[in-house]
Structures are given as structure tokens and as C-alpha cells.
Amino acid sequence: MTQDEMKRNAARAALAFIPANTIVGVGTGSTVNHFIDALGEIKAQIAGAVSSSEQSTARLKALGIPVLDLNTVERFSVYIDGADEINPQRHMIKGGGAALTREKIVAAVAETFICIVDNSKQVDVLGKFPLPVEVIPMAAAYVSRELAKLGGRPVVRENVITDNGNLIIDVHDLQITDPLATEQQINGIVGVVTNGIFAHRCADIVLVGTAEGTQTLK
Ligand SMILES: O=C[C@H](O)[C@H](O)[C@H](O)COP(=O)(O)O
Known part of the structure; x- marks a missing residue:
């Protein structure tokens, strides 16, 4: 299985964590792009998205998913995003796509942060990724x-x-x-x-795509 297939499997597994009629927080990156594509398939079941970048906003809108201004949303249930590195404590390095600040802001408003990665992102100590x-x-x-x-x-x-x-x-x-x-x-x-260190707001749930299937870490 390729790295991209593992990313896609982790991204699709996140759909199971999205309650009906909710607003979904959406991160940025190649793994999140797979998630946005999957979200398009259930767009009738959600209330819209809050986006962390112009890139994700464009992809969401192209699929007909309404994008809401974060200033109009007090709280929402789930934020889905990738990571460049993640350690066993679920601390992350993010920002490889330069979207770290908006990602950190949107994540702060979400009740649950679900991180979607392939297993190449797992490390013991953060910092190999600049x-x-x-x-x-x-x-x-x-x-x-x-x-x-x-x-x-x-x-x-x-x-x-x-x-x-x-x-x-x-x-x-x-x-x-x-x-x-x-x-x-x-x-x-x-x-x-x-x-790009996300430690004060770390992931609550991690979905890791591996060759053997997608693992859920909490
Ligand atoms: O700024 C970009 C984000 O923090 C991404 O979540 C991170 O770079 C991971 O991206 P990818 O899923 O493309 O590996």
C-alpha cells in the first residue's frame, strides 16, 4: 500500500467521528484533501465547515460544502487535521503547508481534535521535521x-x-x-x-493509516 493510500484510509476513517448536523473544523494538507473529498459525500448530513486555509476553503466550496466564518461559530464538535510529526503523547509538529496559525485557531474552538496521518509521521521525539x-x-x-x-x-x-x-x-x-x-x-x-508545536492543544484521537489497516489511538 502506498503512503497516499494510507493517508486516504486514515482520512476516510474520520467520517465515523462526525456527528449528524454538526459543523466540521477542517485542517489543511494532502491528508486533509482526502478528508474533504470524503466529506463531500456526506455534505447533506453536516451543517457546514470552518476552514483553516484558503486552500481548504477553495476545495470545500468546489464540492458545494458551505464554509462558515469562525467569528460566527461559538463552539463545534470536531476538528480534523493532519500533522508533519506526532509523538506518543499526541503532541504534534504542524505547518509544513504554512497553515499552522489558522489551524491552531480553529483547533482551539473545537471540542475534539482528530489527527489523521500515515504511519511515517509517528516519532518518539519531535524535531526531525523542521x-x-x-x-x-x-x-x-x-x-x-x-x-x-x-x-x-x-x-x-x-x-x-x-x-x-x-x-x-x-x-x-x-x-x-x-x-x-x-x-x-x-x-x-x-x-x-x-x-508549529501543537502540545497545549494536542490531538485527542489519532487515526494512523498503516499497511495493515487504520489504527485508532486515544
Ligand atoms: O500547514 C500544514 C498542516 O499543518 C498540515 O496538516 C501538515 O503539514 C501535514 O500535511 P500533509 O497531510 O500534507 O502531510
């Missing part, structure tokens, strides 16, 4: 110097502007042994919008 940090453009050099003091190797992602008009710095070579502390520490640097 950690994305969204920064206000004028702060990029300062933030890079501060990130280097933490022991990482910051590299501004070329030719990428986020949906919020900001830059992404990818921090290479960070061993993130305390994700809660590192998430907070990086978010404390002036000029950082947010970073």
Missing part, C-alpha cells in the same frame, strides 16, 4: 537570531507568504524533548505569530 514558525516579516532577522540561541538552525522558507501575509521560518536540528515548554518559549519571542 519546526515551522510564522513571523511578522519585519521581525524575521531578529526572530531568527533568537531561535538560533535555542540551538536550532533557522531558515526562512523561500517564496512562501502565509494566508495572513507573514513569513515562515523553518527551524532545523531542534530536539524537542519538552514540547509544552518549547511551544510556550518560542511563542514568547516578539514578532512570532505562533509556532
